[in-house]
Amino acid sequence: MNQLVKMAIRDLGRNRRRSFFSSLALGLGLALMITMAAVIKGEMSGAMDTTIRLQSGHLQIRAKSYEESKTSLKWEDLVENPVEIADQIASLDPVLAASPRLFASGIVSVRDKSTGVRIFGIDPLSEVNAPYRIGLIEGSFVNADDREGVLIGQPLAEKLGVKVGEQINLSINTSDGDVNEQVFIIRGIYSTRTNAFDSLTVFLPIAKAQTITKTENHASTIFVLLKDKNQTDAVISALQSSRYEVLDWINMNDLIIKTEEMANSYMNLFYLIVLGITATVIVNTLIMSVFERTREIGILSAIGMKSRSIMAMFLAETSLLAIGGIVMGVILGLFAVGYLAKVGIYVGNMGLTMLFGNYIYPELTFADALKTTIFAFIITLLAGIYPAVIASRMEPVQAMRGGK
Amino acid sequence: MEVTKIENVTRIFRVGDVETQALRGVNLSIENGEFTALVGPSGSGKTTLLQLIGCLDQPTSGNVYINGKDVSKLNRNQRADMRRGTIGFIFQFFALIPTLTAYENIEMPLLLVGESASKRKERVTELLEAVELTDRAHHRPDQLSGGQQQRVAIARALATRPSLILADEPTANLDTPNGKQVMETMTRLNRETGVTFVFATHDPRVIQYARRVITLRDGVIIENHSGEAQV
Ligand SMILES: Nc1ncnc2c1ncn2[C@@H]1O[C@H](COP(=O)(O)OP(=O)(O)OP(=O)(O)O)[C@@H](O)[C@H]1O
Ligand SMILES: [Mg+2]
16 A cells, blocks of 8 residues: 555655664665675775786696696696697687796895795796886896896895895705705896785796706796686687696696685674664664554554554565665765776785785676675564564543643 | 444443442443533543544443444454444544644545546535635634634534534634534534534533434433524
């Protein structure tokens, strides 16, 4: 009956300020939920993108026995003839670029300071290494035939107190279990704006990395970027081989996916807490309104309005408050997300092994916006049942007794 | 035919350990078309009796019949169904819905019985005319005088053409001229439409409009006097 809605609207209008502030409470709660959802999504997809770009790629081809955590350099753990294989892979249509990489561990020392690093032997000309080249902030990129040049990250340069053109001493593990030591010149300093990566990674041209580690014509992995990551499965099936295994970005970045799942379940709890608070505000408003209107409810009941309709009238009020709150919440939330997505949220070096960028750029998906909005509406409506039931149980005799 | 019949009705209120016998065995029968006053000192049980007749409350013992139907054992919702369309109420405190205009207040019971839009319009217009408030149709209760509010309440009580209208001290909050106008409106509508009115009152100026006066004391009827109205 639309008369009920009309009465609900006018009742809310009777106490405009109170209605507005109850709606606003829900609006602020919802805006917070929307913003948090976008931050988590932005953080996680940012971490995934960064990791794919800097560390895992979309696909990697490795020897079956290769163990990432040990950075093994034994020949049997490496990919043989890597350039040839990389060229073959690069010729596949969905592949953007493929390039060999050699990983080794080492220690950098300058004067009295030294620190553990990982060595990335890369092909400086390959497109897969563009993110590092773009990140160059001082000096120049290494050349493929450079025999004594390295690139180091900005946080490492700061930590060691070194500049472009200065020398560093690098000790690197070799395939036969020895350590080779050599003085290198810093050709350039880069920043990928990802502290966890930059403070640890030193780049060498792959040819030099192979000679110093005694792994000529071998690579730890073939690093592959696709034009579209949804093509992953198609490319994997084209690459099956008996000697090597193909890893994709999903199983290489299991931790990020697990973390996102965990974050999402915590978010649901967070939503419940936020909505619990806003629902309390709204229930409180409605209960006040029910008790103020005891007589009025009694009159409606006396002239024959059914309990069900009285309930419906209060639920209509709750719905209106909820809709008002949702409209405010969505607007506020969009503004907050829009602003933060523009300026980014600085998180700096969180000292995590996961590659979060230094900034989080919130990312609001339609699904998240819809989910939080529906969640907010349902919880508010459920909360509204209680005052509505109180109203519907009021006795009509109240109408006859008692003053105004 | 009788609109309502009351047999051996008692109503006991319990508040904590205190028991109040508001009605102690009342027998009463009211015929169609009556214009009857319920009088008696404060606390004698007038409101309690009106509530039982009006299906707002249930007797502790005894039976209440409305149009021949026993309503004393009905549950909440059945009583709401019984009230709707059969019984109209006029309360001491006017009791209009403050957010609705005079027009909408009168329309409310019609909406509750599911009357069509055109029928509602026709009926509300007719009633506004009957209580001489056509020009106040779109005023809210707080924009009306007490007497005007009570006339809206009368119109609302009449809206669904109920068989019985119960009024609890309808003039208690009105000054003499307004009280007089309300009583005259009720008398006229009783005469014109034949609807039964039962009203509780203390006011001798109101009692004189009644054609029958029932006097209560301590929850029992002590006098039941029929005659001609004195005005
Ligand atoms: N809900 C209740 N709970 C407890 N006692 C009640 C209740 N309603 C009425 N009573 C008691 O029942 C008795 C009759 O009350 P009732 O209101 O019917 O009297 P009344 O004749 O209408 O009085 P008045 O002229 O003052 O309106 C009183 O003693 C009153 O205190
Ligand atoms: Mg009374």
